[in-house]
Amino acid sequence: QVQVEESGGGLVQAGESLRLSCAASGRTSSSYVMKWFRLAPGKEREFVARISWSGGSPYYADSVKGRFTISKDNAENTMYLQMNGLKPEDTAVYYCVVTTNSGLAISAGGKGTLVTVSS
Numbered sequence: 001q002v003q004v005e006e007s008g009g010g011l012v013q014a015g016e017s018l019r020l021s022c023a024a025s026g027r028t029s030s031s032y033v034m035k036w037f038r039l040a041p042g043k044e045r046e047f048v049a050r051i052s053w054s055g056g057s058p059y060y061a062d063s064v065k066g067r068f069t070i071s072k073d074n075a076e077n078t079m080y081l082q083m084n085g086l087k088p089e090d091t092a093v094y095y096c097v098v099t100t101n102s103g104l105a106i107s108a109g110g111k112g113t114l115v116t117v118s119s
Contacts, residue, residue, distance in 0.1 A: 002026045002098045002107040009094065009113030012086055020081040020113055022096030030054060032106070033099050034072065034079045038092035039112070048094070051079060064090075086117045 008020040022034065036048040048068065049060045055072040069082040079096060093114050098107035 002028055002032070004096050004098060004107045004110040006094060006096050006110055006113040009115045011116045011118065014087055014117055014119050016086055016117075017082070017084045018086065018115060020083065020094055020115070022079040022081075022110070024077045024079070024096075024098060024107070028053070028077060028098075031101050033101060035097045035099060036070065036079075036081050036094055037097060038090075038094045038115075040089075040092035043092075045095075046092075049081060083115070086115070088117045088119045091115060091117050 002024050003026045005023050008018060010018060012018055030053050032053040033050055035050040037045050038048050039045045047061050048064055049070040051058050051070045051072050055074055058070045060068060067085045072079045093112040095110050095112040097105050099105050
């Protein structure tokens with residue numbers, strides 16, 4: 001099992017930036033995929049971005065494309081989400097999840113990190 005821990009959230013004004021981190025530990029595999037999701041009040045969980053375990057093949061939801069950048073430090077097994085041009089609608093708890101190539105979630109421990117964007 002892979003343990004994850006998110007950090008980096010906070011309160012910012014619209015247009016500002018934040019960088020989220022997700023540290024992974026435990027039994028890992030080069031075939032895994034790391035993903036960011038977010039959950040806003042009153043809304044369903046939304047996929048944000050994903051990256052391969054090797055740090056390649058980034059993919060973004062249309063809602064964040066061009067503003068957010070996902071990356072991974074392979075030496076530290078840490079995934080990042082650089083969020084620029086934040087909007088109030090980006091306000092949510094951001095979670096990281098590690099999945100297999102087929103999409104099966106295999107991580108545990110992530111409690112999320114809260115991002116609040118004021119207008």
